[in-house]
Amino acid sequence: MSDLVLYFSIKYEGNFNKIYKALLNKEKFDKEAIIKMKEQLDCQYITIFDDEYPDELKEINCPPFVLFYKGNINLLKEKKMCLVSLENNHSTKLLLDQFVKDMISKDEFILIRPDRSWLFDCKIKTIKIVDRGISFYDDIENNNTLIISEYPNFVDPPKKNLPFSYRIVSGLANKVVLAQCYDTNEEVMTIAFAIEQNKDMYLIGNEFELFEMFNPSKIKHIENYNEI
Structure with a gap:
């Protein structure tokens, strides 16, 4: 099979x-x-x-x-967290920076992130979900990174298919953490799939413009990593 x-x-x-x-x-x-x-x-x-x-x-x-x-395929066996945030995140930047530092120091979760996420400089174990063929990406020479795609070789799927990959982003995560989320493709799709999949969801800070689209009762407000 x-x-x-x-x-x-x-x-x-x-x-x-x-x-x-x-x-x-x-x-x-x-x-x-x-x-x-x-x-x-x-x-x-x-x-x-x-x-x-x-x-x-x-x-x-x-x-x-x-x-x-x-x-490193063994990263799939560990606890995993998806962090959804904008790159230019001003109002919650301090909270988010501290959250990431605590996440790194405690080393409890693997970070799940989409290919276009800004969280690429963090020194943390990471699983990157990409939305085109795996052959576009170089071989990995360390044990702290895993790149996954459902597309083989150099497949470059139509843009209309790209949001579908976010079901894998949220699907792998044990917890989904949001920070200053707006109506962008990455955030909307990740949150939508996370709600459909009944994931534990958390919001850092108060900036969240998607309340009208999603039920806020499904998202727990937090101020720091220890509340996860």
């Missing part, structure tokens, strides 16, 4: 709906082609049928059939 989903994931370039339809319709599986496909991969991978596949993703809608990755 692992080779089967890998074959369709590569053939249909990580497109969940096309992979699902191929499996549903029992589309023909080319055993010779999958051998060549494996040889051409420049990354590692795990499928939804493998023991290493994270339990958190098995519980969400539309879990990716295959995760292509580079880096």
